[in-house]
Amino acid sequence: QYFPHQLQNFLEKYSQRVMAFFYPYIQIRFNEFTGERLTRSEAYSAIENYLSSTTSMQAKRLKAEIGKNNQSLVLSMDDHEEVGDEFKGVRLWWASGKHGVRAQTTLFNPVPDEKRHYRLTFHKKYRDLIIGPYLSHVLKEGKAIKVKNRQRKLYTNYGSYWSHVVFEHPATFQTLAMEPEKKQEIIDDLNAFSKAEEFYARIGRAWKRGYLLYGPPGTGKSTMIAAMANHLGYDIYDLELTAVRDNTELRRLLIETSSKSIIVIEDIDCSLDLTGQRRKKKKEKKESGEEEKEPKKKEEKEENENKSSQVTLSGLLNFIDGLWSACGGERLIVFTTNYVEKLDPALIRKGRMDKHIELSFCKFEAFKVLAKNYHKLECHHLFPKISELFEDADMTPADVAEHLMPKSISGDATLCLESLIQGLEKAIEEVKLKAEVEAKKIEESAKNEAKEEDK
Numbered sequence: 518q519y520f521p522h523q524l525q526n527f528l529e530k531y532s533q534r535v536m537a538f539f540y541p542y543i544q545i546r547f548n549e550f551t552g553e554r555l556t557r558s559e560a561y562s563a564i565e566n567y568l569s570s571t572t573s574m575q576a577k578r579l580k581a582e583i584g585k586n587n588q589s590l591v592l593s594m595d596d597h598e599e600v601g602d603e604f605k606g607v608r609l610w611w612a613s614g615k616h617g618v619r620a621q622t623t624l625f626n627p628v629p630d631e632k633r634h635y636r637l638t639f640h641k642k643y644r645d646l647i648i649g650p651y652l653s654h655v656l657k658e659g660k661a662i663k664v665k666n667r668q669r670k671l672y673t674n675y676g677s678y679w680s681h682v683v684f685e686h687p688a689t690f691q692t693l694a695m696e697p698e699k700k701q702e703i704i705d706d707l708n709a710f711s712k713a714e715e716f717y718a719r720i721g722r723a724w725k726r727g728y729l730l731y732g733p734p735g736t737g738k739s740t741m742i743a744a745m746a747n748h749l750g751y752d753i754y755d756l757e758l759t760a761v762r763d764n765t766e767l768r769r770l771l772i773e774t775s776s777k778s779i780i781v782i783e784d785i786d787c788s789l790d791l792t793g794q795r796r797k798k799k800k801e802k803k804e805s806g807e808e809e810k811e812p813k814k815k816e817e818k819e820e821n822e823n824k825s826s827q828v829t830l831s832g833l834l835n836f837i838d839g840l841w842s843a844c845g846g847e848r849l850i851v852f853t854t855n856y857v858e859k860l861d862p863a864l865i866r867k868g869r870m871d872k873h874i875e876l877s878f879c880k881f882e883a884f885k886v887l888a889k890n891y892h893k894l895e896c897h898h899l900f901p902k903i904s905e906l907f908e909d910a911d912m913t914p915a916d917v918a919e920h921l922m923p924k925s926i927s928g929d930a931t932l933c934l935e936s937l938i939q940g941l942e943k944a945i946e947e948v949k950l951k952a953e954v955e956a957k958k959i960e961e962s963a964k965n966e967a968k969e970e971d972k
C-alpha cells in the first residue's frame with residue numbers, strides 16, 4: 518500500500534519472470550464466464566463434465582447438483598479442490614478455484630461477482646502433448662458426456678416452426694419384439710454409424726444415414742424409431758410433411774435440426790401423395806362443371822389451400838442427396854410406410870436410403886421377447902403349442918402384445934397365453950375362410966367364362 522503504484526507493478530512482473538525461470542510447470546486457466554458479455558464458456562462446461570466422470574472420484578469435497586435431465590445427480594469438484602489425471606503416461610492436475618470479477622451485475626446480466634475457473638497444471642516439457650491432443654480429448658469427452666446426460670427432445674413442426682416436448686419414450690431394443698439376429702444387425706449398424714465420423718470425413722460424404730422402415734400397421738415401426746433414439750441418445754424430429762408449405766420451407770426446417778438427431782417422416786407414401794391427390798380432386802370438379810355454380814371467391818380460396826403443401830418428391834430428394842451436407846453433425850433420416858411397393862422408386866434407390874428394414878408379423882422368436890417383457894416368462898408348458906400356431910398365423914406384435922397385457926394387475930400369465938392361443942386359432946381360421954372364399958370366386962368366374970364360351 519505504501520509502495521508507489523509503478524514500483525509494485527514492476528516487482529510483480531519481475532517476480533513472475535523469476536518464478537517462471539525456476540518453476541517448470543505450465544498453468545492454463547479456464548474461466549467459467551468469458552467475453553465481454555460474460556457468456557458461459559463451452560470449454561468450462563465440457564471440462565466440468567469430463568472431470569465429473571473421470572476424476573472427481575478422487576476429490577474429497579464434491580459438489581452435487583441435479584442434472585439437466587432432472588434425474589441424475591451430477592457431481593463435480595468443490596471449490597479449491599485438486600484432482601490428478603493421466604494422459605499417455607503424463608501426469609497433470611486440475612484444480613478448481615474462484616476469482617473476483619469487476620463486472621457489474623444488472624437485471625439483464627445477473628452473473629455474480631465471483632467467478633469459478635479450472636486451472637490445469639502440467640510440466641512444460643509436455644506442452645505440445647497437453648495443449649494439442651489432451652485438451653481436444655477432454656473437450657470431446659466432456660461434450661459426449663453432456664450429450665449423454667442431456668434431456669432429449671421430441672420436435673414436431675407446426676407449419677413452419679419446430680416446437681418440442683421432452684422425449685421420454687420407454688421403448689428400447691430390449692423390449693422390441695423382433696428376430697434376435699435382425700435386431701442385432703440393426704444395433705450394430707447404428708453403433709457403427711455413430712462412431713464413423715472419421716470414416717465419413719475420409720470418403721467426403723455427409724455423416725448421414727437413411728433408413729426405410731416398412732411393414733403393416735402395428736408391427737413396431739414407430740416403436741423402433743423410439744428405441745433407436747434411446748439407444749443412440751438422439752433427439753427426434755417428427756416431420757409432418759403435409760404441414761410444410763413448400764420446398765423452401767422444408768429446407769429451412771431441415772437445416773434447423775440439430776446434430777445427433779433422427780429426422781422422421783412417417784407414412785411417406787401418404788405425405789407425398791397429398792399434393793397430387795388434391796390437384797386431382799380439383800380437376801375432377803372442373804370437369805363435372807360443378808364450379809360454375811360456385812362463386813369465384815371460393816375458387817380462389819381453394820387455390821390458396823392447394824398451395825398449402827407443395828413439397829415435391831424432388832425437393833425432398835435433393836435434400837437427402839446432400840444439399841444438407843452443409844449442416845454438419847450426425848443425423849439419421851427415417852421414413853416409414855405401410856406400402857413399400859407404392860413408393861416412388863427414386864425415393865428408395867440404393868444410396869438414398871442406406872438400409873431397408875422390414876417389420877412384419879410376429880413369429881415365435883419375437884413372441885418370446887414379449888412374453889419375457891410382459892410376464893418374465895422364459896418357458897412355459899404352452900410355448901410348444903404357441904410356437905406351432907405362429908407358423909400358420911399372421912398376427913402383428915401389437916395384437917400379440919394386446920393378448921399378453923394382463924387384464925388385471927395380478928393378471929395370470931397362463932390366462933394371457935390362453936387368450937393368445939384363442940386369438941391365433943381365430944386368425945388361422947380367418948385365413949382359411951378367406952382362402953375358401955377366394956377359391957370359390959375363382960371357381961365361379963371360371964364357370965362364368967365357360968358359360969360365355971358355350972354361348
Ligand SMILES: Nc1ncnc2c1ncn2[C@@H]1O[C@H](COP(=O)(O)OP(=O)(O)OP(=O)(O)O)[C@@H](O)[C@H]1O
Pocket residue numbers: 692693694695732733734735736737738739740741854855914915916918
Ligand atoms: N415389435 C414390437 N415390439 C414390441 N411392441 C410392439 C412391437 N410392435 C408393436 N408393438 C406395440 O404395438 C403398439 C403399436 O406399434 P407401433 O405404433 O410401433 O406400430 P407401427 O408399425 O408404427 O404402426 P403404424 O404403421 O400404424 O404407424 C406399440 O405401442 C407397441 O406397444
Ligand SMILES: [Mg+2]
Pocket residue numbers: 738739740783853
Ligand atoms: Mg407408426
